[in-house]
Amino acid sequence: MSALKKAGALGLLVLGAGLAAVGQPTTARRLRWMKAELEKQIRNREVQIDPGELLDLRFNRGLRLFMFDVRSETDYNLFHIVGAERVPLEEIGMDFVKKYPPEAVKVVMSNDEKAATEAWKLLRASGMENVYILAGGINLWLKIFRDHHYDAKVPVPPDPSDKLRCRFDMALCDCYIHYYPYGNPNPHHIPKKRKYTRKVKIKVVKPPSGGCGA
């Protein structure tokens, strides 16, 4: 065997062994790489969408919407927006992200914004596209649609305690949502249209394509 072939074989072995040792980037490693970019988007409030915009998205038949509620099971059982899926933070990773079509709009929410922001960072680092945060969280949603403060402002900076500030007498599942209609408000029945700056950009995510004809 020539020296060139031996060198080539050794090179392949070293690269292969190195790749096995280094491994593919985990969500945590990708989060470190993307930290500055994500922090900037959060700071400039580019991804926090107004509850009014979420209300309109829920009734937009031209797109697919997924809502992720990252609060505790107790808070979720007490109240959640109809259609929101409870997602514990520890479940978020690349396997979770694969389940959702990239072109769909996703909105993540917590009581205020703290946990939702953490979840948003994890989702972005795991490769999720078109994902936003519900500005002011469930607390602002309730203030607007339960207490009818249609002009309530998004608290900036958000409340760091991230606690549910409304009291509920009982936990109701989606079947009894008529007890809590503000979990599924109809924009046509709301007396005052809420003004907001549209932030959701519908990105057309082209599916990768290709093939081999060799």
Add this chain to the structure above:
Amino acid sequence: MDFGSILLNLAIGMAFGFTLERSGFGDSRRLAAQFYLFDQTVLKVMFTAIVWCMLLLFWSCAMGWVDFSHIFVDPTFIWTAILGGLILGAGFMIGGYCPGTSMVATCTGKVDGMFFLGGILGGIVIFAEAETLFPYFYAYAGAKGRYTLFDWLGVDPGWVALAVVLMALGMFWGAEKLEKIFPGPYGKAEGGES
């Protein structure tokens, strides 16, 4: 597709075709010799390209330059792949070309390459017309979607890459041995040393 992408595709296609031709893949005798075991150039060239591509891709992913989820992976259809592989393998042995190499041979004016390419086009038309006869088998047989070796094994892609490198090196070593054991009809095959 924008004009830049078209130009890039054209440049990559030309480079690919040029490499195949320069590797001797425009000659059906050399390609068919792979199956008679006396010239393993096809295995060595193609496997070298695959291994380098795999290592470069996954190193790029490991360094954060490429997102693997944005890379197209052919969806897996196990049973159709087995049947298609058998048909392609039989056609490769009989005709001496695979689709890409028949294109290379046609471009260099080889008549057998032109006939082979004509056969491919005819086969495509027949398949397209007959596909409605077996839609379930075509669309669902062993459908696994985007399914890779590391998904199946549940390990980091790096370990699979290392295993593929070891397999490639073992096959290169074995291929050289086979070339010595089977000298072929003309003694040592042309360009057997690669």
